[in-house]
Amino acid sequence: MFELLKTDPRCKARLGRLTTAHGTIDTPVFMPVGTQGSVKALDPRELLEMGTQIILGNTYHLSIRPGVDIIRAAGGLHQFINWPHPILTDSGGFQVFSLAKIRKIKAHGVEFRSHLDGSLLFLGPKEAMEIQRALGSDVAMAFDDCPPHSSAPRDLRAAVERTIRWAGECRQQPRAHGQLVFGIVQGGANAALREECARAIVGMEFDGYAIGGVSVGEAEAEIFKAIELTEPFLPAQLPRYAMGLGTPAQLVELVARGVDMFDCVLPTRVARNGTAFTKRGTVSVKAGFNKEDFRPIEEGCACFACRNFTRAYLRHLLNVNEILGLRMVSVHNSHLYLKLMEDMRANLARGTFGAFRREFLANYVPSQKVLSARATVER
Numbered sequence: 196m197f198e199l200l201k202t203d204p205r206c207k208a209r210l211g212r213l214t215t216a217h218g219t220i221d222t223p224v225f226m227p228v229g230t231q232g233s234v235k236a237l238d239p240r241e242l243l244e245m246g247t248q249i250i251l252g253n254t255y256h257l258s259i260r261p262g263v264d265i266i267r268a269a270g271g272l273h274q275f276i277n278w279p280h281p282i283l284t285d286s287g288g289f290q291v292f293s294l295a296k297i298r299k300i301k302a303h304g305v306e307f308r309s310h311l312d313g314s315l316l317f318l319g320p321k322e323a324m325e326i327q328r329a330l331g332s333d334v335a336m337a338f339d340d341c342p343p344h345s346s347a348p349r350d351l352r353a354a355v356e357r358t359i360r361w362a363g364e365c366r367q368q369p370r371a372h373g374q375l376v377f378g379i380v381q382g383g384a385n386a387a388l389r390e391e392c393a394r395a396i397v398g399m400e401f402d403g404y405a406i407g408g409v410s411v412g413e414a415e416a417e418i419f420k421a422i423e424l425t426e427p428f429l430p431a432q433l434p435r436y437a438m439g440l441g442t443p444a445q446l447v448e449l450v451a452r453g454v455d456m457f458d459c460v461l462p463t464r465v466a467r468n469g470t471a472f473t474k475r476g477t478v479s480v481k482a483g484f485n486k487e488d489f490r491p492i493e494e495g496c497a498c499f500a501c502r503n504f505t506r507a508y509l510r511h512l513l514n515v516n517e518i519l520g521l522r523m524v525s526v527h528n529s530h531l532y533l534k535l536m537e538d539m540r541a542n543l544a545r546g547t548f549g550a551f552r553r554e555f556l557a558n559y560v561p562s563q564k565v566l567s568a569r570a571t572v573e574r
């Protein structure tokens with residue numbers, strides 16, 4: 196199922212290959228986020244053109260709208276959205292704990308009110324696995340308790356205990372044909388809790404492991420710390436997934452720390468505000484200084500937007516709210532993320548990852564605005 200092809204001799208970066216029911220994925224991989232069954236502003240043809248191998252779908256959102264019965268009747272999520280390639284679905288745990296309005300945590304799940312119409316709903320390990328089975332995703336995630344960054348130690352411990360118990364219940368549920376199931380490790384930035392949770396979850400023998408609770412409003416140093424506290428307890432021969440991260444520079448740093456899989460809404464979210472990622476950091480395409488700039492967003496970028504349009508034109512489109520403007524910045528940003536992963540894989544294969552990492556980080560100027568935009572409820 197997962198082949199570990201190579202590990203960098205000077206850091207923990209890994210080159211691998213994950214085989215799923217709908218195809219093979221080269222890792223490290225970035226998974227564009229299709230919360231509502233669509234990667235915002237992008238169509239499947241564009242996703243494939245930019246090298247997308249797998250996309251993410253959200254159990255919480257899809258089960259509220261259009262509802263699992265409609266997706267089941269369509270023949271599953273792949274058929275419903277016409278994406279015959281790999282799909283990973285999250286379990287809805289993150290959204291229930293961050294989006295839902297009122298909730299009561301019970302032994303076997305969470306009672307909450309829909310963020311949409313306030314109707315009373317219940318989601319637990321059994322329900323989350325049942326929905327993901329109906330969606331037919333290639334990789335399903337265990338249902339976990341994802342506490343906010345500000346949680347008191349007592350609440351963090353309770354979340355870890357619940358996460359472990361619920362993971363055990365998820366493990367017992369039937370799954371779709373060929374579906375892989377990943378366990379999730381919680382524990383915030385607490386070393387003992389991370390170790391305890393990782394050992395318990397790994398003991399249940401999932402197909403892969405995610406590091407959760409790492410994009411919940413904490414500072415970058417704490418993100419890295421949570422990853423470093425968890426990674427040593429994860430089996431080397433199985434895939435590792437850091438949920439909800441991050442900026443391009445963070446992805447490079449997390450690959451160096453032994454993570455194989457990523458998802459993040461940043462490339463499409465900041466695009467809708469007219470912000471583009473480049474190898475040197477972010478740039479506001481909307482800004483006045485682009486008024487008469489007839490260069491592409493980024494020189495040398497091979498994306499459709501950079502091959503065809505200038506900053507001046509895209510700025511104009513964004514300023515007059517033309518859909519094409521935000522679509523093209525979304526194309527550029529998503530392309531940059533996917534190309535970055537491709538570059539990391541190529542450098543890992545050649546044995547030059549260390550030099551690539553140094554050069555990339557030396558050129559990249561992180562934006563505080565983007566770092567704070569990362570921590571947000573919808574993933």
Ligand SMILES: [Zn+2]
Nearest residue numbers: 496498501527
């Ligand atoms: Zn581009």
